[in-house]
Amino acid sequence: MNTIEELLAANREAIVQDWYHHILDTYPAETAKLWKKGGDPFANPVAVRSRQGAEAVVRYLTMAEDPKALEAVLDFLDEMIRVRAVQNFTPSQAAGFIFLLKKAIREKLWHDLKRLDIWEQFAAMESRIDGLALASLDLYAKCREKLHEIKYNDLERSQVQLLKRAKLIVGIGEGESA
């Protein structure tokens, strides 16, 4: 076992589990405790999405860089961020849970990293995680944009007939042609 990817792969389950728990610990203590029990994806969607996302990201990091794989992993991140974007978190808290993966990796692999002296690889791995963090910020911003678009559309939908009645809007085809 000489590369950080191999090291990560060998400790994958434990790291996923730690990170997943760190993520759930961003919620109030009672909730973290309850949600860590996992369960049905339809009864406990936040925990299940977090777990699946954590697994996908760590699996992605055990493999070499690949744009296709990146796309797939961003879909998983999107699932998690979509939830966190409407949960009363600040932007950094909503998108920054990715940094908790660094914590999980450092805690688990520190001694091995030292022993193998693969700090360069470690720095590269952390940079990949930073890249995911930036992508998460983009995803967060998209979710918030969506939220505002929804507000706007809701408003428009709720007024459509009234505007017509007030003669504030006229449909195409209701007057002379161009």
Added chain:
Amino acid sequence: MSKMAPPEELMNVNYATPAEAWMDVKPEFKLGNYSYPGKPDVLKYLGLPNPREWNPTEEDWKLPPDWRDIIRDGFRELLGKYRSLKIFMDCCVRCGACADKCHFYIGSGDPKNMPVLRAELLRSIYRGEFTVAAKILGKLSGSRKLEEDVIKEWFMYFYQCTQCRRCSLYCPYGIDTAEITFLARDLMNRIGVNINWILEPAANCNRTGNHLGIQPHAFKDMMEFLVDDIETITGRRVEPSFQRKGAEILFITPSGDIFAEPGIYTFMGYLLLFDYLDLDVTWSTYASEGGNFGSFMNDKWMKKLNAKMYHEAKRLGVKYIIGGECGHMWRVLNQYMDTMNGPADFLEVPKSPITGTVFNNAKSTKMIHLVEFTADLIKNGKLNLDKSRNAGITATWHDSCNTSRGMGFFEEPRYVLENVVEKFVDMPAQTIREQTYCCGGGAGLNNGEFTEMRLRGGLPRGNALKYVQEKFGVNTMSCICAIDRATLPGLADYWAPGVTVTGLHELVGNALVFDGEEPRTMNLRQEDLPGIEGSEEEE
């Protein structure tokens, strides 16, 4: 490692949340997490106490000086009036069965959205003010004294409950948190702590007959627009009547159907169906609201707004009432109307003039839901339906809390839906029928300022929807509730983008084949039908 900043510091999140007792965590109000307070003019119109400008984000909520006495006296009055309240206050064993069943809890993770804690907000005061245990044990008994912070907490969390009753389904004692919310809101109304999105529609409804304050002539005009659209689409000119004395049936639907998308397409479906059957039905511009925002305030206003339906039925001399696709209208009707404003002895037990079916389930209220009327028509082969006019749709069904959990409409809407679309798939069993997840907009929470909170509460529904979208290609979610029709498009757009929301009778209206009709080229949304010239899907 010690030289590196720990990563969580970057995130600035204190992820070992201090394990403070829930009573000591104060709610934090910020724009977007509360609904705007009632406007003074509206309170004055409704005769509600303490009209004033106030802002939940400010320290001083300008409560009346004797607010504590008002709440205490009110609580005592309600405990005397509703035996259920006393039982709910006394019998919770804090087993936690309900804890993770609320959509707002599932979506937010905020412990005070656990139904057991939501109720505890009221129960702790009950214990602290009305029981002996508190005098001896104090805080240890789970009791506390009335402070302003308690009222703030009530405002935060009782206006974060859609009264959907999902939690009560799982409670071994049948404790109904929705009822607790209902009464907590009643108490808050007594000191002027309420939200405008409930009060203003209720006030409008009292004055003009519907939530938006649409006056009779405007209501009629908007109906004309829809009649014109129907003519464009089908070539038929339908002729609805208003306030027609002696009609057999009075039809009442939520006013959202006449002014908002996508409700207007369902409205067109109603008009087409009535025309197809040549039904002796009339509309009323006075009883022009099926919904009842009074039911989100207190029993007095629920009763008053509901009474209008019977008054108008009596005035017009109809035989019975059919109600349109509404949710909480049916909660009021099914649970309270009969004892509150009935029995409606001046009406007759509803009997379908087309099939002869007598609706004995409505023997006392004399009012039936359109979906049961339509299901009966289909069952008796009275409708010529062409599913291909809804081609391309793979539908799923959203059980609205009030019509499903509240009154047991599980089969009728599915039966109708399956008869008008080619493909229908249910969402997972634990998210439908009596276990259905709320849209997040019920009980007055479908206001603009609350969108983010509503999306949060809408996660469980959206999550199940996304599942059937990905797995079975579901692209349409149908429902029979106006608040759903207002709320679900946004929910779908966020959690399962690409899914369209429709009312049920929109799809019925599309599928209905009239004798000797002009072939249709578009649906009620004026979108080209698949396979028709100009349709993009055929290319």
